[in-house]
Amino acid sequence: MDKKITIAIDGFSSTGKSTLAKQLANALGYVYVDTGAMYRAVTLFAMQNGYIAADFFDKETLIASLPFIHLQFKFNPDLGFAEMYLNETNVEKEIRTIAVSNFVSKVAEVSEVRAKLVEQQKQMGKDKGLVMDGRDIGTVVFPDAELKIFMTASAQTRAQRRYDELKEKGDDISFEEVLKNVEERDYIDTHRVDSPLVKADHAIEIDNSHLTREEQFDKVLALVNSIQ
Template structure:
């Protein structure tokens, strides 16, 4: 019987660095990448573009089950490109409005159920790096290595503010802090797959660490757990 495809999961709150670190690690290892947060953002964006009611749980679940999405890690820059119906929508899904809508959509149990198997289908050889909020607890409970990234709300708001400014998107630091705090409450208190570390996850606070330091530590854990390369 063949061994299951190895999985590394990253969970944690918004702004903890999951997306950047997951893509860097996936690129280094040569593994596939699942950005589950982007899936919910894609649902929110696609639904908004279609004029759907964000409270219509059934319609949102139906759309989540059939929407055409894919992700690609660009070989030169390492940037992750998300496509909706074949169209790159990277900047469109990173707005605060879409982020807030996605957080609300992600609290709907039928939407989460519709996306569950789609997420598991990303598990392909040689391995998968899965980034989200319930990757280690619900989607891939058998993952070989589970990491829960966190940081203070203030640090996360500052990171988000810098990201948006670099992309030319106006933002208020105070507003971002408020939205991140509110999103934390929604994510941790929702009934379906609430945000929390898996019982066997390694919790890593990134407040005082830069990206290179976190990636280096994660790759060291991967070499120990999966016997893979990646310097």
């Protein structure tokens, strides 16, 4: 491309935002940032320290601990993408579990958590040439992004994708549990007071319920090329 741009990809959980973002970043030679991994890492920290469980959430202690949470992406040449490190420890596998998924939307509701991570995310994209995915990239982090994508699919479709992915990893889980998690996260993400999940102004909506990964990638790459 003649000029570098910022690509913001928002959408519901399990719509394949990260997969698409990685594909675009690799094709364009851009930096890829998985903001969901950042919120998942903070959630894992809260779980490890006993700040959150099924029946309680000690928000104040988590907020007080934010200065002690160091997040870093480190590129893994064998995988071809950057992995998430929490306080110098690789937590890429741990943050992808259903246990973390069950709490991440609650942690992401906390304004102080969002403020800390949004500040870091804005800094990462100051030089453009970036693909970032999440829930508020086009609305809060990069409202002036040259290309904004909003991804969606039916809850059943997304739950099936997530279920297949977890089963492939060997997780012992039911489809009903995954579907419940998807629906609960949708509600929390769209109803939170701070930066709820909404389609950003000028965002292009893509329903990938019936699209293959290749079809989706080709469609978005064409949009990127049209901005040149």
